[in-house]
Amino acid sequence: MAGQLKLNRGECQSRRFPPLAVDSQRVSVRYSVDDYVVDPAKAAGHLVGAFIPLSDRHHYRFDLQGTFGSGRHEFCGLADGFFIMFSETAYHAPQSRFISSPESLQIFIASQGDGEFVPAGGKPLSFEAPSAALVIEPADAPPSEVTFAGQARYIHMVVHRKALQALYAGGEQELPAALQTLLTGETQRMVARALPMGTATLRCVDDVHGCLLEGRRRRLWLHSKAIEIICQALEALDHSEGFQSVEVTRLTANGVMKAQRLLADNFVTPPSLEDLATEVGLSRSALCTGFRQILGQSVFDHIHDLRMQRALALLNQRGDSITQIAYAVGYNRASSFSVAVHRHFGATPSELRRRGTASAN
Template identity: 25%
Template sequence: MKPMQDPTRKDINRIYAGFNQAYRAEPERYEFLNISQFCDTDNGVRLELNDDKARGYWELYRPNNDMLICLAEGHYHARYDQRIMPTEDIVTLRFVLSGNYGLTFKSEGRVEIPQASASILYTKKEREFDLSIANDSHLSSVTLHMKPNFLYNSFGINRSKMPSHLQDVVFGGKLNKNLYNFPLSPGMMNNIIDLLRMPYEGARRRLFTEAKSAELTCRLFQEIEDDFKAIPVMATPAHTLKIKLYEAQRILVERYQAPPTIAALAREVGLNRTTLCAEFKEIFGSTVSEFCQSYRMNKARELLQDRNLSISQVAEEVGYEHPSNFTAAFKKQFGFLPKAIRAF
């Protein structure tokens, strides 16, 4: 598989750089084994990752000339680096469920993209940057690249509705203010899982991808605008509590293999146990324990897609010492045994 890496990287770079225009113009350039169409139009490609660096996939779909959608799912055994050179201004919305990676700019240096985060990045034309994914990282993400005017016009993005610290990020002002991260809300997290687990093919896959990507964008900017309206009461106890609960969620996502006890988590975020349990369920719609278990089982379901991993290896990867306990927990969560995944 080694000889496939260089052309694959070049074509990934071209897809990012030209909004997949290269694929439309020269489809024959994409006729190598690890790429295949995944939807019913000529605007989607799937890149299988199956070498010594990573196992998983990237799906790239361009619903129109102004937008590129990238779904990424995979386990990276070694560090992965990719240089990106946009040929025009691009606004990127990146929704990261899990995975440790960052962006390196020549003038600003490296910025980390947190797990369980949504971020907005405005990249100027020909302002290259390096994207890197850490070794031993399981990446689950949805990335939406859009031409600025398409984003503003299609989704009703108005500068006056943005807080001052986001205006340059969203509308392309000072280069040292081109990236901002937010914690994933429960709704955004569910959208990401829906996109990465969709069972559809053909026209349905295309429509579902487009609809859920639009929903993610709507959710992100609605939440930004709602928070902006609440700025006069940002220092209230209710707002402080919300920040602490999102911090608790982030900790649970990052340490899903061995999550802290509820008591330890409460101490870490500065809440008492009763308040943490009650308010966590109010905001996220599940108890702390239910959230941990659901997230862990969904990670297991992702890993089971890799047929090179045994079920016992997957169990160990998600924090189970005994495979039998993992099998029982998986069946309780999904209603079928882990081995049934391999039959799909």
């Protein structure tokens, strides 16, 4: 049947979460980006927490809290039929719903948490992190079931066939066969495929969740990152076997991500490499190698970046002296702090503080 692919990596022989009742919540992904405009005044009546408009009316961040759990979501409508949403949510119990995204490519990437995707009449596809999945849905496919559970951290992208045509105009022949079939409108059955989680894909996830830009810069950056994720996913789909050499193990990826979270909370007085490795269930060498593979930097450099990010925020607040800030981010001497800041930013702490004041004015 045209457009059909087999499931391999990530395929489950049986469901791990209960099937949905027929009357369960249904979500249909719409084509027009204007369908996702949210009125902040109305949102305040439905959301517990903040609703924050970002670069424009198609780009916003919001907090949710309820009996299901709590979390933060960001949605960015890049164009008609081209959306990216990423979320960090703690679910008290598995949350499931029907989802339909006609004539589109969907990409799910989970760097934390659990869940599964169950096409109508198909085999379950695991979302147990770290994992990536690609779904190609024809126009008349029945809704699929999606479940997320645990401390979930994921990206969900939707690219309608018209948006994909715009991205690949003149180069459609470079797409995998299943997507060429989607572009011609001839896909007859849903494609659901687990993808290898290469290091480049894992870095994309980390980049998106860790982006510090705001406003139009944030939107432009997310647009470029979304295209990068598409390219990585399609390369993995087209050459899955070739990705095995750069694929990190699930154990290593989970360990590195756990270490990253621990360091985010303890970068002022970080644990030793040996203690950190023991805490996340890896050897010291596996932790160091995994950091370089997934994050592209050493554990030490990652700690340094966390300190510099916090230092910059404190310098812009102007509430503490430079010496106090040095101590607050883990330096015992203001002179060492000043040298580190100058090497990282190309300016002294005092110069950065003056720039921050000038920008605020």
